[in-house]
Amino acid sequence: MDFGSILTTTVQQAFGPLAIVYCLAAIGLNVHFGYTGLLNFGQAGFMAVGGYAMASAVATWGLSLWAGIAIGIVLAAVLALLLGIPTLRLRADYLAIVTIAAAEIIRQTAGSVTLLDWFGGQDGLNSFVGDFRELNPYDSAISLGSVTWSPNDFWVMTVGWILVALCCLIVWALMRSPWGRVLKAIREDEDAVRSLGKNVYAYKMQSLVIGGIFGAFAGYIYGLSKAAVIPTDYATDTTFFAYTILLLGGAARVFGPVVGALIFWGLINFLDAFFRQAAANDVIPQAIMDQNQAGLMRFIVLGLALMLLMIFRPQGIFGDRRELAIDGR
Amino acid sequence: MAADNEFEDAGMPGATPANGPGGHGATAIRSSAAHMFTDVAHEPGASKPDPILVATGVTRTFGGLTAVDVDHVEIQRGAITALIGPNGAGKTTFFNLLTGFDKPDSGNWSFRGNDLARVPAYKVARMGMVRTFQLTKVLSKLTVIENMRTGATGQSGERLLKAMFPFLWRSQEEANTRKADELLERFLLIKKREDFAGSLSGGQRKLLEMARALMADPELVMLDEPMAGVNPALKQSLLGHVKSLRDEGRTVLFVEHDMDMVRDISDWVVVMAQGRIIAEGPPHSVMSDPRVIDAYLGAHHDVALDLTEDTILAEAEHELAAQRDEEPKGNHHA
Numbered sequence: 144m145d146f147g148s149i150l151t152t153t154v155q156q157a158f159g160p161l162a163i164v165y166c167l168a169a170i171g172l173n174v175h176f177g178y179t180g181l182l183n184f185g186q187a188g189f190m191a192v193g194g195y196a197m198a199s200a201v202a203t204w205g206l207s208l209w210a211g212i213a214i215g216i217v218l219a220a221v222l223a224l225l226l227g228i229p230t231l232r233l234r235a236d237y238l239a240i241v242t243i244a245a246a247e248i249i250r251q252t253a254g255s256v257t258l259l260d261w262f263g264g265q266d267g268l269n270s271f272v273g274d275f276r277e278l279n280p281y282d283s284a285i286s287l288g289s290v291t292w293s294p295n296d297f298w299v300m301t302v303g304w305i306l307v308a309l310c311c312l313i314v315w316a317l318m319r320s321p322w323g324r325v326l327k328a329i330r331e332d333e334d335a336v337r338s339l340g341k342n343v344y345a346y347k348m349q350s351l352v353i354g355g356i357f358g359a360f361a362g363y364i365y366g367l368s369k370a371a372v373i374p375t376d377y378a379t380d381t382t383f384f385a386y387t388i389l390l391l392g393g394a395a396r397v398f399g400p401v402v403g404a405l406i407f408w409g410l411i412n413f414l415d416a417f418f419r420q421a422a423a424n425d426v427i428p429q430a431i432m433d434q435n436q437a438g439l440m441r442f443i444v445l446g447l448a449l450m451l452l453m454i455f456r457p458q459g460i461f462g463d464r465r466e467l468a469i470d471g472r
Numbered sequence: 473m474a475a476d477n478e479f480e481d482a483g484m485p486g487a488t489p490a491n492g493p494g495g496h497g498a499t500a501i502r503s504s505a506a507h508m509f510t511d512v513a514h515e516p517g518a519s520k521p522d523p524i525l526v527a528t529g530v531t532r533t534f535g536g537l538t539a540v541d542v543d544h545v546e547i548q549r550g551a552i553t554a555l556i557g558p559n560g561a562g563k564t565t566f567f568n569l570l571t572g573f574d575k576p577d578s579g580n581w582s583f584r585g586n587d588l589a590r591v592p593a594y595k596v597a598r599m600g601m602v603r604t605f606q607l608t609k610v611l612s613k614l615t616v617i618e619n620m621r622t623g624a625t626g627q628s629g630e631r632l633l634k635a636m637f638p639f640l641w642r643s644q645e646e647a648n649t650r651k652a653d654e655l656l657e658r659f660l661l662i663k664k665r666e667d668f669a670g671s672l673s674g675g676q677r678k679l680l681e682m683a684r685a686l687m688a689d690p691e692l693v694m695l696d697e698p699m700a701g702v703n704p705a706l707k708q709s710l711l712g713h714v715k716s717l718r719d720e721g722r723t724v725l726f727v728e729h730d731m732d733m734v735r736d737i738s739d740w741v742v743v744m745a746q747g748r749i750i751a752e753g754p755p756h757s758v759m760s761d762p763r764v765i766d767a768y769l770g771a772h773h774d775v776a777l778d779l780t781e782d783t784i785l786a787e788a789e790h791e792l793a794a795q796r797d798e799e800p801k802g803n804h805h806a
Contacts, residue, residue, distance in 0.1 A: 316636045321621070321629030321645065328611045328622045334573065335609035340597035340625045340688055349632050465668060466613050 157409030160368030163303035166404035171357030177394035180330030185242030193359025254374030267373035393459030414441035530579030612670030620652035623687030
């Protein structure tokens with residue numbers, strides 16, 4: 144058992160590109176669910192729109208990366224409007240159903256054979272990161288202590304964490320304003336807010352658009368870090384990872400998604416490395432589990448950890464215990 | 473902004489703010505607006521000298537059930553009007569229709585002369601007609617003061633593009649906070665200022681809801697069962713608050729089951745039963761109106777039931793004859 148390498152992997156991943164992807168997605172969900180109470184189960188769809196818009200703009204239509212990013216933001220907003228117009232006047236569950244279905248439709252459409260020439264089918268798209276990598280100021284691997292990142296990863300991380308900081312700043316600025324107060328009020332009781340003269344529908348729509356654009360940012364970082372966009376990356380479990388991160392860190396807290404992402408992604412990689420090594424070095428006998436089974440152990444332990452968290456600290460790490468003492472209505 | 477000074481009400485010695493507990497000081501000076509109703513007929517749909525809210529032909533059906541079928545009703549400006557009736561009379565449904573929370577099948581209604589048909593609830597509130605709810609709707613996970621601030625209308629900081637820049641809304645926010653603090657002081661909630669609204673007791677929630685509605689400076693305050701689940705001590709203070717609203721020049725329309733309250737503070741009473749308005753009048757006389765007693769207690773409550781065969785037969789024949797007479801008319805109508 145090499146605990147040094149397990150910890151190194153943990154830290155490398157916890158701050159690495161994928162943690163940023165989930166963090167951005169969770170920041171979007173925080174706006175939707177944490178502050179406004181909108182159950183968006185299709186955050187992966189917003190990520191896919193962002194990722195595919197950026198990748199296909201460059202790889203299929205020969206535009207610049209920046210044009211692709213701009214198109215992605217516009218399309219994420221359009222998707223939010225399309226999802227919101229029919230559902231936001233209805234009860235919360237309808238948005239949940241429509242978003243989860245829409246995310247799957249987007250993923251299946253992008254991966255379809257009919258659109259192979261545009262989106263590359265199940266293999267997805269690559270060769271679109273040239274512009275981004277040209278700007279990379281790092282030319283050799285970056286080491287902090289015993290943890291090492293490749294120049295490309297570190298460049299994605301630099302941009303990614305700056306983006307996370309910007310998104311947090313935006314969320315913080317918005318949520319301390321009267322606008323944010325209306326969102327929180329809508330989460331508590333829509334009808335009460337309506338009776339106070341606020342156009343609830345418009346506020347929910349704005350929230351859906353803003354959180355959706357954050358989701359598209361997550362899609363950009365995902366695409367840039369892997370130098371590819373692949374349909375399977377935008378499956379439903381991506382959305383639920385982001386939800387887990389949000390609840391872990393604490394919903395309706397600006398830094399909830401950030402801390403949640405660090406812990407979640409760190410923990411899942413720690414468990415993965417730990418069980419793999421334990422099985423390989425016969426710390427856990429083959430009779431109990433083999434290497435393949437060890438790979439799945441992380442989800443079991445993570446599930447258990449989440450259950451314990453919900454029992455003993457249901458408000459998440461940043462949550463306010465006082466809020467939970469209040470019954471819902 | 474404040475509706476206080478728009479009223480040419482001779483009997484009003486300026487808007488007396490009710491700072492004392494319950495605001496009884498103010499009510500002693502001017503105990504009712506009954507004088508407004510001296511020339512008003514004690515009939516359903518009676519026209520009022522200065523109506524703020526007028527509804528005509530408003531109906532709402534749920535499947536086969538006609539929940540509301542109001543021919544005509546007018547609500548007098550500057551008075552406290554009570555809307556009473558037995559359970560299931562359609563009072564709350566009528567409230568929902570008037571405030572845009574539900575859509576009627578037919579009818580039109582106007583507030584200060586502005587047609588309200590198809591006006592969404594939030595616009596109704598902005599026009600100066602703010603309601604509370606039967607099941608109190610406080611914003612549980614917001615503090616009391618944040619609840620109050622949410623009540624203010626026309627906040628520029630509630631616009632997305634301005635929200636990011638505090639210097640665009642800070643002064644307005646401070647003004648709203650001062651106003652909120654004054655109202656909290658008046659409604660005896662100032663000690664709870666930083667508490668979550670969800671931690672308040674039922675009565676305090678009623679107070680908060682009423683205070684929050686006042687943040688919008690409404691001209692017409694519509695209270696849906698303000699006394700439900702409130703203990704007797706707090707009830708007195710709530711009564712005082714409702715009266716003080718009128719003394720500020722606001723109009724109050726409230727739904728209530730508590731007859732003591734109705735008798736005590738209302739200037740005019742509208743009685744609903746089975747979706748219709750069956751009686752109107754000042755509180756002392758309307759409660760002795762036979763139609764009202766019938767509605768609450770049933771038409772035969774004080775008649776010994778005569779169940780001999782002859783009378784039942786005679787009654788049945790009489791009804792059949794009446795139906796035969798009505799049928800041609802009915803068919804023609806259809």
